[in-house]
């Protein structure tokens with residue numbers, strides 16, 4: 399009888415919590431106190447093969463890009479992960495071990511990883527929680543521990559884990575399983591969750607991985623949606639409201655950069671890069687690093703903008719004002735400064751002002767103002783800053799209290 403009463407009491411106490419369980423989170427047996435691996439205390443930076451090379455990736459391309467990451471200064475600016483996306487896979491062998499495509503990767507993954515490591519870079523790879531990857535290669539479903547062990551033996555430092563061909567799998571559970579498998583290898587492997595925001599990953603992924611995609615795929619366009627592909631402005635609008643869920647070790651991922659792939663103007667690419675930095679997004683270049691123009695290099699290597707992205711406070715900035723196609727974004731930085739972005743989404747130049755109230759500062763506060771694209775200090779300001787912003791352009795400032 400006592401046991402029955404205790405059971406009833408336990409049920410009554412648990413009932414309100416159960417009633418609040420989000421229907422998308424049907425993995426109640428997972429430990430709610432689990433934590434991710436402690437990696438990626440600032441948003442990961444690197445390069446990924448997909449946006450430029452898609453399924454045409456091969457060993458020669460990856461080596462060429464790795465060399466260029468060093469010679470261009472990308473590595474020294476913080477872009478350390480070289481990630482091979484889909485289509486590197488060959489078949490599974492007789493024991494079920496995943497192999498690399500022997501024609502595309504004749505030296506094998508271990509040798510490629512060694513080469514990448516010898517350049518002071520880190521090595522990333524791609525798999526999928528389903529039976530096949532989105533490109534139709536073998537997925538990791540049913541092989542999670544085996545694949546994690548293989549990756550660790552190759553020297554993998556980063557895994558992007560996709561969501562094609564997953565049927566009725568529960569996302570939280572599927573990603574937790576691979577996270578456990580990675581952890582069991584004893585190797586530090588950044589875990590990049592890629593289920594496109596379908597199952598509200600911001601609610602559960604911080605306990606499981608380091609970054610999670612919040613939208614469908616990016617494409618090299620300023621705005622709009624084309625089937626599963628989303629333009630930069632479209633992605634920004636989906637990713638922006640999720641700012642409270644990001645922080646050190648766990649980041650919203652609005653997808654990889656399209657800078658330098660040719661579909662947008664340099665002004666649009668500067669806006670793309672600035673917004674990713676304001677959103678504390680992973681900065682994963684998606685162009686051919688070995689063949690980039692000086693303009694592309696200047697954008698990707700803008701260290702003042704990178705510093706905003708990598709700020710140790712790890713706050714995701716967000717939109718604090720909008721009127722028509724003019725917007726003001728604010729990102730608090732460690733030490734009390736603010737990054738401020740004036741964004742003009744319109745087709746004509748626009749005068750945009752940021753009042754100190756939008757920065758949570760009293761109007762009387764005097765502050766130093768630095769323009770992060772012109773690389774120069776502007777006049778000190780009190781109360782507000784104002785600038786004329788080019789169409790599809792930005793003015794990005796670092797504003798710091800001080801006389």
Ligand code: GLA
Pocket residue numbers: 448483484531532533560592614615
């Ligand atoms: C999905 C992902 C992309 C890319 C491709 C590879 O679409 O969202 O980022 O990895 O699969 O097939």
